[in-house]
Amino acid sequence: MFKLRFGGGIALTAAMLAGCGVATASPHGDSPIPSEPTLINYVDPSMVQGLSTRSLNAGETKGRRVHATYPAIADAPRLTEKLLKTVTRSLNRFTWHDVPADALPNPEFNVDWQLAAASPEVLGVRLRIGQSTGSGWSESRTTVWYDRASRRALDSPGLLRDGAALTTLAGIVRSELALRGPLVNPNALRPEPSMFDSIGFNPRGDLVVEFDDKQVGLGVAGRVAVAVPSATAAPLLSATGLRAQRASVRTATLTSQKDMLAASMDRPAARSSMAGTVDCAKARCVALTYEDGPGPQTGRLLDILGAHKARATFFSLGSNASAHPELLRRMRDEGHLVANHTWSHRDLSVLPPVMLADQLTRAQYAITQAIGQVPTLMRPPYGVTDEQVAAISRRLGVSVVRWSVDAEDRHDPDPRAIARRTIARVKPGAIVLMHDFHHATVDAAPAILRELTAKGYTFVTVPELYGPRAMEPGRTYDSGAMPTVLEKQSLS
Template identity: 70%
Template sequence: MPNLRFVGGIAWMAVTIAGCGAAITPSSAKAPMPSEPTLINFVDPSVVQGLSTRTLFSGETGKRHVHAVYPAVPGAPRLTEKLHGTVREELDGFTRHGAPANALPKPEFNVDWQLAAASPEVLGVRLRIGHSMESGWSEARTTVWYDRVKGRALDSADLLTDRPALVTLAGIVRSELRLRGPLVTPNALRPDREMFDSLGFNPRGDLVVEFDDEQVGLGVAGRVAVAVPSATAAPLLSEIGLRAQRAAVQAKKTPAPTSREEIKAASTDKPPARSFMAGSVDCAKLRCVALTYDDGPGPETARLLDVLRAHGARATFFTLGSNASARPDLLRRMRDEGHLVANHTWSHRDLTMLPPTKIADQLTRAQHAVAQIIGQVPTLMRPPYGDSDIQVATVAGRLNMAVVRWNVDPEDRWDPDPRAIADRTVARAEPGAIVLLHDSHPATVDAAPEILRRLSEAGYTFVTVPELYGSREMVPGRTYDSGGVSTAPDR
């Protein structure tokens, strides 16, 4: 995938996705043809034992918004290395060639992922790498495959037998693109491995070829993809390609709603999220502080939960929907140990740069994922990077969520020194404070025992965010920065 060639779009759930494009001809298989033949049914990541996420970076770096996450699977170190290298290369390219760091709005880089297939023999990981430039938001897609039998990490082009197969596939795809109209440029297509770096399969086994934005069409064309019928594609596939095709066809499909209305309806029959210990502490009489953790769950979250339990402390976890889907066990543990689970969007996009429909999409998909896991619907959301405005607050209010920011930032996400993180947290804490921390950062978890010990000795009690307000209900659509402080969405 050439660096810095990306297209915008909504943050789709990790179980299903649809895009633009049409198949060439119907497949001969007996399964019903999907309404959109380039649709890929992604695998629920929670079915892959031991799968977790790795955060390359999340936050501001050089006045740029960056959130880069990819999956890691036990026993597949070469896959993890390849995914890390791919994301690292793209991030480095964005930093070198992207919009100036002092540009307004702030440049943004975002990586989301899904499992294209998962079986005992093969894994497929599809990365969506997006960024904003002066010309707007754009996105690229690349799918990395892993041969679990031979322990090899492979490019998508390795699903094909050889160079002649790539040339043949390019000819088939080019012929289809010629039928697409003036927004597509078939002559831009070349039989290069880099142009065919995102190959997957739809539920019928048809080979889905998708391209980066502006690679074979104008930016306004959206996602450009072609479905090649399975019977046509099969002779072009290598041994690992055929195994990948079987894995995609045989994968257990997790039923999921595909519209915001269906997602909202699927969550309305559940009670609002609330710590079962809420009401046990009177913050009008005690020195209360709310520790909040963003961007998880991840590899460090279980260790943090151990520390909190050992100190009898509770926290509020603003979880990402994509990470929650990968580690539902950790969300259930948060709920069962008295913590509060809240919404941090699906894939950590800067909401102030999105139209209302896509703000709602980011929030409702995360809302649905969390509600399905813990049986409760979050009532709080935290905007990524803390960036919010009237539009974000209004959409959150319509979804029955209050907006929560913070008034204490120990700047943990940039610091590898646990002692320094603890020192800043303790020095800046005050009664009623909402403290911003990140359970995706190992040093933050290392700092947790010292933070809890020193604040406890100073007389602090650790509560979830709503408990700071006592009997006053947090109002949907209002923004809360600390205990006792809120603003209406029309400010």
């Protein structure tokens, strides 16, 4: 049995989540109310019918690293449209920013999300939009609400009754900020909708106002948020706001100590159910790997792989894994391997150790909860790794996997071109980089599988490339290339 190495990691994750003002979701209601009133719960996305994930993933373009995800909910198309507009507007501002192409560290734009509430009456989506342009990382927070009764998508100020309520709320919040000390400037707060674009509720129903970094305080102040007691907030709320408050109280629960401890119990190591059926020292093996999912195209890709009796390695984002655990279970059941691609696709090389560990540990937890197995591989976003990434990966028990063949599918809408490039570049032992979020990539899969099969290739998961040579935690692997029996004979 493989020991799930989460003892310190889960505690570290819990501390990080508290620092971000977010608590993990749980199906149980046995958790205590948090002592920090600005903690915002979020709902388990896998419990919301019709929810899928969308991505604006430009990869690495002109020196900028971009990854953004947001949810799409089938019966709330106007919410999906508003989220897309919000993310696109922020991305456009980022890409227009005058940053030298050779700036170090590379400029980065990243968006992840949580469900602030979900009920038959209302939905709330909290976007965390982060960016770095070489002068440090900063985050903005926006919470968008959807009223199912009126079928309207609203910015957070829409939770308030009117302009007078906004002015009253601003006065309450300003008084609270005045008690926070020199790192916070209450005079920067104005009763303007743009300053109140992230409003949610804690499990008690208290209204929580979050501010962007540096909006009302110095950068070192970190996240600044104020909780307004439920009884005080209620008269300020619109009909939608009251529905949102009810939804937050009814559906929000925290991960209990029992749930967290369960994650540290023994779990088997993630392993293909077909591992051991191919000897890659004799066969021409190739490992197809897909990252950034699971997403809307993943199920179709699994159908195609199944039809060709091919297996692959899926480096899944933790945030997407939590939304689509059924797809991860299908991967496991059909002989594929599920691995870690971090929680939200941050460049790990620029993160401090605590945040780096949080990115990996949260994804490990989400994937393990979905498949009942512990990932033993991780792929760093953008393929960027260093000694610190290696050290933390070693402590978590995961090997670092990059690639030897890039299908260059991120920006190519032509499946035929993706297939031609991939087929031409594959050699025995290759690790191929692709993305299961892209429609064209999945369209290219039949040709890739058909042509490489005709060339005598067998499709295996990454660890199978190395046969009896166990992959080592913390070590970086770019290719599993090793000579076949025939090649050994020709070399002797």
